Amino acid sequence: MLYGALEAGGTKMVCAIGDENGKILEQKSIPTATPDETMPLIIEYFKDKDIKAIGVACFGPIDLDRDSDTYGFITSTPKTAWKNYNIVGRIKEDLGIPVGFDTDVNGSLLGEVTYGCAKGLSDVIYLTIGTGIGGGVMTNGKLLHGMLHPELGHIHIGKRNYDKGESVCPYHDDCFEGLASGPSIEKRWGEKAIKLAGKEEVWKLEADYIGTALVNFCMTLSPKKIILGGGVMHQLQLFPLIRKAFEEKNGGYINTALTHDLDNYIVPASLNDDQGIMGAIKLAIDATEC
Ligand code: ADP
Ligand code: ZN
Numbered sequence: 001m002l003y004g005a006l007e008a009g010g011t012k013m014v015c016a017i018g019d020e021n022g023k024i025l026e027q028k029s030i031p032t033a034t035p036d037e038t039m040p041l042i043i044e045y046f047k048d049k050d051i052k053a054i055g056v057a058c059f060g061p062i063d064l065d066r067d068s069d070t071y072g073f074i075t076s077t078p079k080t081a082w083k084n085y086n087i088v089g090r091i092k093e094d095l096g097i098p099v100g101f102d103t104d105v106n107g108s109l110l111g112e113v114t115y116g117c118a119k120g121l122s123d124v125i126y127l128t129i130g131t132g133i134g135g136g137v138m139t140n141g142k143l144l145h146g147m148l149h150p151e152l153g154h155i156h157i158g159k160r161n162y163d164k165g166e167s168v169c170p171y172h173d174d175c176f177e178g179l180a181s182g183p184s185i186e187k188r189w190g191e192k193a194i195k196l197a198g199k200e201e202v203w204k205l206e207a208d209y210i211g212t213a214l215v216n217f218c219m220t221l222s223p224k225k226i227i228l229g230g231g232v233m234h235q236l237q238l239f240p241l242i243r244k245a246f247e248e249k250n251g252g253y254i255n256t257a258l259t260h261d262l263d264n265y266i267v268p269a270s271l272n273d274d275q276g277i278m279g280a281i282k283l284a285i286d287a288t289e290c
Pocket of ligand 1: 011182194229232
């Protein structure tokens with residue numbers, strides 16, 4: 001059985017065909033321009049591929065409420081060409097197959113829970129720290145949507161008084177994304193994050209912010225594992241620093257077997273940056289079952 005998978009991102013659309021085991025059989029990347037330019041290329045890729053369903057893991061914000069008139073729409077995105085765009089409707093209309101739909105980060109989380117390092121766990125958080133910061137949440141075995149969907153990148157974490165940088169979030173002056181995303185690192189230190197690999201103070205401050213956010217997520221959502229992906233997390237020296245910051249900010253309060261073993265509690269993504277597209281395959285598989 002073949003399934004289609006679309007990882008819809010602000011800069012590129014990754015299209016893939018996968019099988020029921022999450023194996024990617026072929027894949028193609030299409031630059032994200034306007035819907036008028038990009039959607040026909042996506043439809044062209046998937047048509048005549050004999051896929052049973054398609055899963056879409058999409059940048060947001062998106063409407064996931066099945067009772068809403070705008071279910072399946074990309075809603076108030078700053079990418080204006082995609083604002084209020086009915087991406088699910090367009091795919092359904094043109095391909096005539098079931099469409100699974102969720103956030104890009106819930107897609108990555110689903111990939112890790114189904115095929116990766118969180119296999120079998122029912123309560124997991126996946127965070128991406130890249131151009132933006134976003135997080136997917138699974139609780140009691142279900143992807144969390146709620147009113148909209150969690151926006152873990154926009155919690156207020158408080159700017160450190162020794163931080164000379166400024167938030168890059170247009171909405172908040174001290175949110176996680178504003179202070180710890182790739183662009184915020186670049187703005188604060190005047191160089192791309194990848195070029196700052198050897199600068200200790202960069203990663204100490206970064207880990208302080210990430211550790212603070214993770215303790216807040218731990219207290220509110222009680223995950224059994226926290227997975228960190230995205231471009232910035234390729235700086236693997238961050239992991240021990242984040243675990244140390246987590247320990248300090250937790251202050252021994254959450255005191256479980258899992259928090260005693262932080263090397264296995266706060267972990268890197270495990271699927272070679274394929275977690276999103278593999279999660280989209282699983283969204284497609286699940287879409288055939290509803
Ligand atoms: P996106 O979030 O756009 O999907 P990425 O997850 O690759 O893409 O994130 C891009 C951001 O991550 C940029 O700000 C970039 O500077 C930063 N980044 C990418 N690779 C690295 C790296 N190896 N080390 C540190 N930062 C990186
Ligand atoms: Zn913000």
